[in-house]
Amino acid sequence: MxxxxxxxxxxxxxxxxxxxxxxxxxxxxxxxxxxxxxxxxxxxxxxxxxxxxxxxxxxxxxxxxxxxxxxxxxxxxxxxxxxxxxxxxxxxxxxxxxxxxxxxxxxxxxxxxxxxxxxxxxxxxxxxxxxxxxxxxxxxxxxxxxxxxxxxxxxxxxxxxxxxxxxxxxxxxxxxxxxxxxxxxxxxxxxxxxxxMRRVRPRVRVLTKQVVGGARVTCLATDFYPRHINLTLLRDGRPVDEDELTGGSVLPNGNGLYQVRKTLTVDDEELRRKHSYTCAASHLSLDNRMEVSWRAEFSRSHRVPVVSVPVSVLLLVLLLMVLWWRRRRARSDGVAMETQEEEAEDQDRAAAADPATCESPE
Structure with a gap:
């Protein structure tokens, strides 16, 4: 032993x-x-x-x-x-x-x-x-x-x-x-x-998530090896101060590789300025620095939706009910019209069959 x-x-x-x-x-x-x-x-x-x-x-x-x-x-x-x-x-x-x-x-x-x-x-x-x-x-x-x-x-x-x-x-x-x-x-x-001694290139992305009053911009590098990496988030080409960022720790990915992310929270005022954000990564597997960019566009697409998922489902159900009701009403109107036409035809046939109804009054 x-x-x-x-x-x-x-x-x-x-x-x-x-x-x-x-x-x-x-x-x-x-x-x-x-x-x-x-x-x-x-x-x-x-x-x-x-x-x-x-x-x-x-x-x-x-x-x-x-x-x-x-x-x-x-x-x-x-x-x-x-x-x-x-x-x-x-x-x-x-x-x-x-x-x-x-x-x-x-x-x-x-x-x-x-x-x-x-x-x-x-x-x-x-x-x-x-x-x-x-x-x-x-x-x-x-x-x-x-x-x-x-x-x-x-x-x-x-x-x-x-x-x-x-x-x-x-x-x-x-x-x-x-x-x-x-x-x-x-x-x-x-x-x-x-x-x-292997070298695995990182996958670099810029992720955005809408939050109340603004958005979160995340610089993500994942699936790389070895673990040493230099990840920087740039705003209009200039590095964002580390004090403004959260995250930054290199973590295992569960597959023998690593990941790291840095997140910046921006408010609506900053979104209105339409800055360009760039995620830049330097790693042993890369000959040159890898960069991925995203430009903010202040619009409804960057605001937090007022409608939540359950309400959206409810609206969809209501819309389907309205469409069903309209279709049913249209079908009912069509049936009523056909009934009136059939009654008119029946009256015409009855008038043709009764000679008295064909004589003109003197």
């Missing part, structure tokens, strides 16, 4: 280097739960940049990779070094959780979480780190950024590292963890390059 658990954490330290292109990271979030719960003792999620590439929980007793590009899930193999690193981390997390329970009088279910990982920029290591928390409170952190090694703990908690321990850990990170991280990142990037 420990072997597979720690295989995950070994991957934690990797930061993706991908043929020296761009900035990449590999992070692992590990949760260790002590106490009686329905959850596994250890649970890990492995993220390459923003893509989940693996997971583990101690009830399975094995680490699994998340298939990409049509691949099926399979067991995650990180090699002997990865297994060793994971074992060390799992052992250390158990030790740290027990220390916290004893020193802070924690009882019942206690959760210790750790985020571990590192980054590589243009193929060169940037930093490696871990951050730990107990029951949602920061507990300890460590960062090694090639030139500085820092260890910190919560202000209310006693630091547990003396000078000797810090020196040992710094040496371990610089001579083992960091090189291992770079090698592992390269391996994962080579395997997942079709996902991590």
């Amino acid at each position: 420990l072997v597979f658990q720690l295989m995950f954490v070994s991957l934690f330290l990797l930061q993706t280097t991908s043929s020296g292109l761009g900035r990449h990271s590999l992070m692992v979030l590990i949760s260790h739960i002590s106490g009686s719960t329905v959850f596994p003792e250890f649970n890990m999620v492995l993220m390459l940049d923003d893509i989940q590439v693996g997971y583990y929980d101690s009830t399975m007793d094995r680490a699994m990779r998340v298939g990409g590009g049509g691949e099926k899930e399979g067991e995650l193999d990180v090699g002997q070094d990865g297994t060793s690193v994971l074992q060390v981390i799992i052992f250390n997390m158990r030790e740290r959780l027990n220390w916290a329970k004893q020193n802070f009088n924690l009882t019942g279910v206690v959760v210790y979480q750790r985020l571990v990982g590192c980054e590589v920029l243009e193929g060169q290591p940037v930093f490696s780190m871990f951050r730990g928390a107990t029951n949602g409170q920061d507990f300890e952190s460590m960062m090694y950024n090639m030139t500085h090694f820092t260890v910190a703990g919560s202000n209310s908690w006693e630091m547990w590292l003396d000078v000797v321990k810090r020196t040992v850990i710094q040496t371990l990170y610089s001579n083992f963890y960091l090189p291992f991280c770079v090698r592992s990142l390269q391996t994962l990037l080579d395997r997942e390059k079709n996902l991590v």
Whole structure:
């Protein structure tokens, strides 16, 4: 069980280097739960940049990779070094959780979480780190950024590292963890390059919605990858102040891609000025900036309809009733006219059949 658990954490330290292109990271979030719960003792999620590439929980007793590009899930193999690193981390997390329970009088279910990982920029290591928390409170952190090694703990908690321990850990990170991280990142990037290095062009639109007293103009970019994008809403060619806009957070689209929107609320007075609004997007998948424009036209079409949907339905029903009544009346008039004509014909026949009615008076 420990072997597979720690295989995950070994991957934690990797930061993706991908043929020296761009900035990449590999992070692992590990949760260790002590106490009686329905959850596994250890649970890990492995993220390459923003893509989940693996997971583990101690009830399975094995680490699994998340298939990409049509691949099926399979067991995650990180090699002997990865297994060793994971074992060390799992052992250390158990030790740290027990220390916290004893020193802070924690009882019942206690959760210790750790985020571990590192980054590589243009193929060169940037930093490696871990951050730990107990029951949602920061507990300890460590960062090694090639030139500085820092260890910190919560202000209310006693630091547990003396000078000797810090020196040992710094040496371990610089001579083992960091090189291992770079090698592992390269391996994962080579395997997942079709996902991590893909470029998906955004679909950019300007959406308008009528509201009381004006309208909302929304600049929307959706279905793009990677997540980094520069989205700007322009009014007559000039950027709208960010303080006037709502939104702007890049959100997952649910399909491995992303979306972002920025919305401006304009009143009737601004609509009367008939400004031109442009949604401009810059993205790695685009050679040039993509722009989509819309010009306001203050008219009934840009005002909030007075008739709501239920009233519209009612009017439609009334219209149909009027048409039906007119048709029925027209049909009734036609039947009455035919009846009068038939009565006149009957009278003519009766007059022709009675000679007395044909004699002229003398």
